[in-house]
Amino acid sequence: xxxxSEPLILTAIILAKVAVVLLVFLTSVAYAVWLERKVVAHIQxxxxxxxxxxxxxxxxxxxxxxxxxxxxxxxxxxxxxxYYLAPFVAFTMAFASIAVIPFGESITILGHxxxxxxxxxxxxxxxxxxxxxxxxxxxxxxxxxxNSKFPLFGGLRSSAQMISYELSLGLAxxxxxxxxxxxxxxxxxxxxxxxxxxxxxxLGFLLYISAAIAETNRTPFDxxxxxxxxxxxxxxxxxxxxxxxxxxxxxxxxxxVSCLATLMFFGGWHGPVFGxxxxxxxxxxxxxxxxxxxxxxxxxxxxxxxxxxxxxxxMSFGWKFLLPLALANVLITSFVVAWRAS
Amino acid sequence: MAPLxxxxxxxxxxxxxxxxxxxxxxxxxxxxxxxxxxxxxVNLAFVGFSRYLGDLSGQIFVFFVIVxxxxxxxxxxxxxxxxERNRQxxxxxxxxxMKM
Amino acid sequence: xxxxxxxxxxxxxxxxxxxxxxxxxxYSALSLIVVLCSLAxxxxxxxxxxxxxxxxxxxxxxxxxxxxxxxxxxxARRETPADRSRMARWLGFPLLIAFFGQILFATWxxxxxxxxxxxxxxxxxxxxxxxxxxxxxxxxxxxxxxxxAILGAVILAKKQV
Numbered sequence: 001x002x003x004x005s006e007p008l009i010l011t012a013i014i015l016a017k018v019a020v021v022l023l024v025f026l027t028s029v030a031y032a033v034w035l036e037r038k039v040v041a042h043i044q045x046x047x048x049x050x051x052x053x054x055x056x057x058x059x060x061x062x063x064x065x066x067x068x069x070x071x072x073x074x075x076x077x078x079x080x081x082x083y084y085l086a087p088f089v090a091f092t093m094a095f096a097s098i099a100v101i102p103f104g105e106s107i108t109i110l111g112h113x114x115x116x117x118x119x120x121x122x123x124x125x126x127x128x129x130x131x132x133x134x135x136x137x138x139x140x141x142x143x144x145x146x147n148s149k150f151p152l153f154g155g156l157r158s159s160a161q162m163i164s165y166e167l168s169l170g171l172a173x174x175x176x177x178x179x180x181x182x183x184x185x186x187x188x189x190x191x192x193x194x195x196x197x198x199x200x201x202x203l204g205f206l207l208y209i210s211a212a213i214a215e216t217n218r219t220p221f222d223x224x225x226x227x228x229x230x231x232x233x234x235x236x237x238x239x240x241x242x243x244x245x246x247x248x249x250x251x252x253x254x255x256x257v258s259c260l261a262t263l264m265f266f267g268g269w270h271g272p273v274f275g276x277x278x279x280x281x282x283x284x285x286x287x288x289x290x291x292x293x294x295x296x297x298x299x300x301x302x303x304x305x306x307x308x309x310x311x312x313x314x315m316s317f318g319w320k321f322l323l324p325l326a327l328a329n330v331l332i333t334s335f336v337v338a339w340r341a342s
Numbered sequence: 343m344a345p346l347x348x349x350x351x352x353x354x355x356x357x358x359x360x361x362x363x364x365x366x367x368x369x370x371x372x373x374x375x376x377x378x379x380x381x382x383x384v385n386l387a388f389v390g391f392s393r394y395l396g397d398l399s400g401q402i403f404v405f406f407v408i409v410x411x412x413x414x415x416x417x418x419x420x421x422x423x424x425x426e427r428n429r430q431x432x433x434x435x436x437x438x439x440m441k442m
Numbered sequence: 443x444x445x446x447x448x449x450x451x452x453x454x455x456x457x458x459x460x461x462x463x464x465x466x467x468x469y470s471a472l473s474l475i476v477v478l479c480s481l482a483x484x485x486x487x488x489x490x491x492x493x494x495x496x497x498x499x500x501x502x503x504x505x506x507x508x509x510x511x512x513x514x515x516x517x518a519r520r521e522t523p524a525d526r527s528r529m530a531r532w533l534g535f536p537l538l539i540a541f542f543g544q545i546l547f548a549t550w551x552x553x554x555x556x557x558x559x560x561x562x563x564x565x566x567x568x569x570x571x572x573x574x575x576x577x578x579x580x581x582x583x584x585x586x587x588x589x590x591a592i593l594g595a596v597i598l599a600k601k602q603v
Contacts, residue, residue, distance in 0.1 A: 079468070081469075082468065082472070121491075122491060122565050122566075123491055123492060123495045123565070123566060126492075126495040126496075126499065126566075127495060129499055130495050130498035130499045130502075130503060131498075133498070133499055133502075133503025133504065133507075134498065134502060134503055136503070136507050137475070137507070137510070140507070140510055140511070140514065141468075141472075141510070143514070144468065144510075144513075144514045152514070155514065156511065156514060156515065159507055159510070159511050159514075160511070162507075163504065163507055163508075163511075166503075166504075183566055344447040344448070344487075345554070345555065345556060346553045346556040347549060347550050347552075347553040347554045347555075347556065348447070348448075348451075349447075349484075349488070350549045350550075350553055351546060351549065351550055352451045352454065352455070352484075354542065354545050354546045354549055355455055355458075355542075355546065356454060356455065356458050356477070357542075358538075358542035358545075358546075359455070359458040359459060359461070359462050360458070360462075361538070361542070362462055362538055363461060363462035365534070365538070366462070367462070369467055369518065371467050371470075371471075371509065371512065371513055371516075371518055372461075372464075372467055372470050374509075375461060375467075375470055375471060375474050375509065376461065376462065378474065378501075378505070379458055379461055379474060379477065382477065382478065382481055382501075385481070385497075386481060386484065386485075389484075389485055389488050389490050389493065390488065392490070393488045393489060393490070394556060398568060398569060398572050399572070399576075401490055401492075401493055401569060402569065402572055402573055402576075402577050404490075404493055405493070405496065405569070405573070406580060406584060408496060408497070408500050408501060409500075409584045409587075409588070410584070410587065411501070411505060412500060412504065412505055412588070412591075413584075413587050413588050413590075413591035414591075415505045415508055415509070416508070416591050416592070416594075416595040417591050417594045417595050417598070419508055419509065419512045419595075420594065420595040420598035420599045421598055422512060422516075423512060423515070423516070423598070423599060424598050424599070426516050432516065432518055
């Protein structure tokens with residue numbers, strides 16, 4: 001080591017990591033859509049996609065091709081720049097947060113220690129919250145620029161909803177931060193070596209998961225795109241690949257909050273590790289993926305089971321129930337932490 | 343690392359643009375945004391000095407400025423909504439009388 | 443390291459120009475978001491990583507969302523250009539430029555050749571310690587300020603004045 005080619009190799013490693021993570025992430029997102037259609041169908045005693053490939057397994061490919069080749073409709077009277085910008089904003093912000101998510105220990109190949117994450121940030125948790133808080137713009141701007149009443153309502157609703165629930169989301173995570181004393185996701189996971197945080201922060205977890213469902217605009221909080229009252233919500237006027245981008249962004253956000261829940265409350269990649277060197281390196285990644293999958297499945301299950309809230313119920317639930325409980329949780333946790341320290 | 347005077351130059355330029363916008367714009371919301379721009383220019387100067395002096399107090403000030411800006415935005419935008427509701431306009435030179 | 447500061451500084455200046463010159467409020471708001479984000483990158487380069495993230499979460503993620511929400515709510519479209527007096531145009535702008543040019547020149551000269559201290563910890567931990575040790579009273583005062591602001595906003599938005 002220490003030769004002149006060192007920075008070149010490091011750059012190559014980072015690029016390779018980005019490519020692999022992005023590829024895996026995109027594939028999982030595509031198959032999450034398939035999983036959702038299949039699971040919801042079985043909950044409702046239907047078969048779901050069955051024609052393309054065995055058990056409809058090639059359905060995501062067919063959907064993707066269809067989205068790409070559909071006519072790209074641009075309604076009159078739209079604000080063109082923002083109309084085209086909005087899906088890209090939603091898409092980028094949904095994908096930016098995977099940059100700091102660690103999904104395993106590390107592996108040593110040819111003398112290079114490779115961490116299972118794209119980059120490690122001391123304020124990784126805050127970075128994810130920051131990126132999620134920017135995701136609002138995609139939806140709000142899509143609603144506004146379409147220049148049509150249903151998207152506008154959808155956009156306004158979603159902005160109000162996301163601002164409201166962001167508070168509870170952040171505060172629910174403060175308890176974990178207080179316990180582990182760090183904002184670095186890797187350190188938070190290492191803290192849970194013996195005991196997962198779900199045991200120490202059961203209330204925090206429940207609050208987080210409720211706020212996260214609202215933050216990703218999913219049933220029972222999917223008011224921004226309530227089909228029965230708002231046609232399609234903020235993306236009513238979008239078609240073809242631009243609609244696909246919103247669609248992918250929504251599922252990518254589900255994965256992000258599931259990853260965060262796994263890291264913060266369920267011990268990240270911790271699990272039984274055995275076997276030879278290579279297996280030891282990759283088993284944690286498998287545990288991490290399995291935990292995230294459970295969360296994604298729970299998301300779909302909730303969608304198949306619960307009816308939608310009314311808008312005023314949604315707002316009072318966020319402000320009058322979740323937020324006070326989250327504050328109480330922070331208060332109690334900080335008392336306990338201070339009491340233990342003294 | 344950029345020298346201190348380059349950081350301050352950026353700060354001055356941003357502040358100047360904010361001040362110019364404050365003077366030439368007519369829409370209340372845009373004027374408000376120009377004020378935010380000026381606040382950010384000052385924050386940048388604080389961070390630059392904090393880095394140069396090796397003293398974190400400057401960053402604490404930025405923290406306070408951001409908190410105050412949040413409070414200011416909440417009240418200011420509420421006032422703008424109230425004004426629009428009563429006068430049906432956002433142009434600042436049409437809102438020139440104290441009486442309704 | 444060095445060129446990044448100039449790249450994002452240039453982006454900030456261009457976006458700030460756009461904030462001032464755009465006729466449509468939504469475009470101004472979007473440009474301001476770009477300014478805020480590029481300033482966050484500049485903070486990061488200056489070693490203030492906590493402030494950089496706070497800048498994005500609070501400024502770009504909360505305050506500017508409020509702005510965009512209000513613009514959408516009031517449906518603020520293009521503003522009509524003002525019939526400014528000729529004196530403002532031919533006297534005001536040169537004076538403004540001269541004034542800020544002078545400040546720019548003075549700061550440039552006075553602080554030239556000074557470089558930042560090599561390394562400084564500005565993570566959440568050191569900021570928090572300083573905040574709750576030396577600045578505890580101002581911190582508590584801001585919480586009162588925010589309470590007052592919440593009450594003010596609720597009353598202003600509710601009542602038909």
